[in-house]
Each structure stands twice: as structure tokens, then as C-alpha cells.
Amino acid sequence: MNHSFRLMQIRGIPIEIHFSWLLIFFLFSISLAQGYFPLMVEDLSSQVYWIAGILTTLLIFGSVLTHELGHSFVALNDGIPIKKITLxxxxxxxxMEAEPKNPKSEFRITAAGPLTSLALAVITGGIYYLFLTPGQIISEAIFFVARVNLIMAVFNLIPAFPLDGGRLFRSIIWLFGKNMLRATRIAVTIGSILSFFAMGLGFVIIFFQGDLWGLWLIFLGWMIYQAGQSSYSQLVFKETFAGMEVSKIMSTDLQTISPDATLEELADHFLHYRYGAFPVVYGSTTHGLVTLQDMKEVPREKWPYTTVVHIMTPLKETMVARPASDAADVMMKMATQNVGRALVMTENGELVGLLSRTDMMRFIQMHMVLGDE
Ligand SMILES: [Zn+2]
Structure with a gap:
């Protein structure tokens, strides 16, 4: 996920915060400081309400993080590295860097999250009931944290893939049906039905009760639906390209252009070869990649005296793949970074091919027509 910043590292796992989280931090602090705390505990100064609001929000933040660490530690234990945690x-x-290898591992990793939240709810709730006096600000803060953790445990258990409940459900179908892809399809279908139900309920709440909280349900339902669909297509994608190397799919029929060619010459090149991009090469050195899009941004009257080197994407900013890299990984990376093409180069910097989304689509089509051969 882009638009996030790194906060810290725990057991080698980078912890990142997405900017959207700052919005929720702000909303939570405000509603606690101006709504919840003044209602529960009377006659304190507004500074105290604000400090309590912000500290409680930080505790909630810690709870969400602990839930994710619960998943992560069990995953690490099962030999699955964690790329990062994003809030x-x-x-x-x-x-996770890879999907769990078997249904039991997926069940353990997934269950660890809600169990962690439940444990936090029991601990904070226990502290509240055993040691604290209701009506004091610290007590109400702790009680609030207990309830949020309980809600987190329960909400995550809703069987809508990719929520934890949906994953637990998938691991059970996977265990009995022995087919991960089919189990995922079933779990995603049920998740989609539930998310449409949530969206429908949201509309009903808005139209019949005039309550704008319905919007939240619609938004949430839509997010879950989208997440389910995309994790399913990613899985299908990975299955299609399982174990395939970049060199099998890339185009090797390379047409290159020199960095000191003018844009007029480049235009001729585009017209003649009808490719959407050319690697920029001089001698045996690759300097970058130039696309039709780069060219469009330069006014036509400047073409005769503008050279390719001025409009190309330099090599260090271009996506580069190795011929032996896993094709699915490279294409996932291209999709997430919204890059249309990757240069395929050897360790010594020799350009051997070009991998484009077009190559990928063509391959998927052929795969569907001709089958596994
Ligand atoms: Zn979870």
C-alpha cells in the first residue's frame, strides 16, 4: 500500500501507517474527547478530556497492532515471512510473503488475531471489574478499550472473506475439500453475499431511518466485496503463472532506440514497429525506457530538436526484472505499482527482453484456449 509512512520495526517486521489512519485517529480522539468522556465522567477540564481521548485512541491503535502481531508471530512460527504490517x-x-501451505497453518495464523483481541478484552475488562472504580476517567478509558477489543474479535469473525472469519471458513472447506482454489471461491462467494447484504442494510437505514451511519455500512460492504474479488483473482493469477519464469513470457524481439535520437526519429520508430515503448540503448548500455505516453507530453514543434534522453524514464526508475524471476511476482509488482512494462536484464546489465501487460494478457488468452500445454 502506498501513501504510508514507517513507524517502527518489531521482530524485523516493518510497521507502517497509512495516511487514512490519521483521519480515523483524529475522528476517534474528537468523539472521545467531546462526546464519550464528558458523558461518562462529568466536570473535568477540556484538556483532561482531550488527553484521555488521545491516550485512549493510542491504546486502540496498540490493540489493532497487537491483533496483527498475533497473526504475524504465528505465521513466522509456521515459516511464512511477513513483509509488513500496515494500519x-x-x-x-x-x-504475508506467501499463502499458508496447508489449511491447518491457515487456521492457526488466522485464529491468532481474534484470539489476541479476545485476550486483550478479557485482560482490560478484568482490570476494570477487579481494580477500578466506575465513573473515573481512567476506568472509563480502560473499559472502552476492553469493549473495542471485544468488538474487534467479533467483527473479524464475520465469515466474509478476506476477514478473519472468512479465512477460517476457507481453511475448513480447504481441509475437507482438499482444493484451495475451490475453497477460496466458495468463501469469496459467501463474503460477497454478506457484503451485498451489508450494503443493502446500509441503504435501508439511510432511506427509512434517515441515519447517515448507513453510509458506513455501504462503504464497509463495498470494501469487503472488492477485497474478496481481488484476492480471488490474485490467486487465480498466481495459479496460472505458478513456477513460470519471466523469460517464458517476455518479448525477445527487441527494437531499441538511441538516447540521442530526436523525437521525430522516435515517431518514425513508433509508426514503423507499432510498439508502445522502446528500450533506450546505446552500444551495449541500456539507459532507460521511452513510451508513446512520454512523447505525447512534448509539443510537436519541439520534436525536431528534443532528444529521447530528455523524455525517457531513466533506468534507475524503470522496473527491471531478471529472466529467471517468477513471472507472477513480477506481474503482481507491475500491477501494484501501475507500471505497464518491465525491462528484463541479466545480472551483468545485458538487456534480454521486455515484459509488458500485453504479453501477459496474450499469454493468459493462449493459456485459456490451448489449456495447460
Ligand atoms: Zn485479523
Whole structure:
């Protein structure tokens, strides 16, 4: 996820905060400082309400993070590295480097999150009931944290893939049906039905009760629906390209252009070869990549005296893949960074091919027509 900043590292896992999380931090602090705390505990100064609001929000933040660490530590234990944990508007996500190898591992990793939240709810709730006096600001803060953790545990158990409940459900179908892809399809279908139900309920709440909280439900339902669909297509994608190397899919019929060619010459090149991009090469050195899009941004009257080197994307900013890299990984990276093409180069910097989304689409089409051969 882009638009996030790194906060710290725990056991080698980078913890990142997405900017959308700052919005929720602000909203939470305000509603606690101006709504909840003044209602629960009377006659304190507004500074005290604000400090309590912000500290409680930080505790909630810590709770979400602990939930994700719960997943992450069990995953690490099962030999699955964690790329990073990102906290965003709806909570957190721990990005695993690989899918769990078997249904039991997925069940353990997934269950660890809600169990962690439940444990936090029991601990904070226990402290509240055993040691604290209701009606004091610290007590109400702790009680609030206990309830949020309980809600987090329960909400995450809703069986809408990719929520934890949906993943637990998938791991059970996967265990009995022995087919991960089919289990995912079933879990995603149920998740989609539930998210449409949530959206429908949101509309009903808005139209019949005039309550704008319905919007939140619609938004949430839509997010879950989208997340379910995209994790399913990613999985299908990974299955299609499983174990395939970049060199199998890239185009090797390379047409290059020199960095000191003018844009007029480049235009001729585009017209003649009809490719959308050319690697910029001089001698045996690759300098970058130039696309039709780069060219469009320069007014036509400047073409005769503008050279390719001025409009190309330099090599260090271009996506570069190795011929032996996993094709699915490279294409996922291209999709997430919204890059249309990657240069394929050897360790010694020799250009051997070009990988484009077009190559990928063509490959998927062929795969569908011709089958696994
Ligand atoms: Zn979770």
C-alpha cells in the first residue's frame, strides 16, 4: 500500500501507517474527547478530556497492532515471512510473503488475531471489574478499550472473506475439500453475499431511518466485496503463472532506440514497429525506457530538436526484472505499482527482453484456449 509512512520495526517486521489512519485517529480522539468522556465522567477540564481521548485512541491503535502481531508471530512460527504490517482506516493488515501451505497453518495464523483481541478484552475488562472504580476517567478509558477489543474479535469473525472469519471458513472447506482454489471461491462467494447484504442494510437505514451511519455500512460492504474479488483473482493469477519464469513470457524481439535520437526519429520508430515503448540503448548500455505516453507530453514543434534522453524514464526508475524471476511476482509488482512494462536484464546489465501487460494478457488468452500445454 502506498501513501504510508514507517513507524517502527518489531521482530524485523516493518510497521507502517497509512495516511487514512490519521483521519480515523483524529475522528476517534474528537468523539472521545467531546462526546464519550464528558458523558461518562462529568466536570473535568477540556484538556483532561482531550488527553484521555488521545491516550485512549493510542491504546486502540496498540490493540489493532497487537491483533496483527498475533497473526504475524504465528505465521513466522509456521515459516511464512511477513513483509509488513500496515494500519489503515479500517484497522490493520499483515502482509504475508506467501499463502499458508496447508489449511491447518491457515487456521492457526488466522485464529491468532481474534484470539489476541479476545485476550486483550478479557485482560482490560478484568482490570476494570477487579481494580477500578466506575465513573473515573481512567476506568472509563480502560473499559472502552476492553469493549473495542471485544468488538474487534467479533467483527473479524464475520465469515466474509478476506476477514478473519472468512479465512477460517476457507481453511475448513480447504481441509475437507482438499482444493484451495475451490475453497477460496466458495468463501469469496459467501463474503460477497454478506457484503451485498451489508450494503443493502446500509441503504435501508439511510432511506427509512434517515441515519447517515448507513453510509458506513455501504462503504464497509463495498470494501469487503472488492477485497474478496481481488484476492480471488490474485490467486487465480498466481495459479496460472505458478513456477513460470519471466523469460517464458517476455518479448525477445527487441527494437531499441538511441538516447540521442530526436523525437521525430522516435515517431518514425513508433509508426514503423507499432510498439508502445522502446528500450533506450546505446552500444551495449541500456539507459532507460521511452513510451508513446512520454512523447505525447512534448509539443510537436519541439520534436525536431528534443532528444529521447530528455523524455525517457531513466533506468534507475524503470522496473527491471531478471529472466529467471517468477513471472507472477513480477506481474503482481507491475500491477501494484501501475507500471505497464518491465525491462528484463541479466545480472551483468545485458538487456534480454521486455515484459509488458500485453504479453501477459496474450499469454493468459493462449493459456485459456490451448489449456495447460
Ligand atoms: Zn485479523
Amino acid at each position: 489503515f482506516i479500517f484497522g490493520g493488515v499483515a502482509q
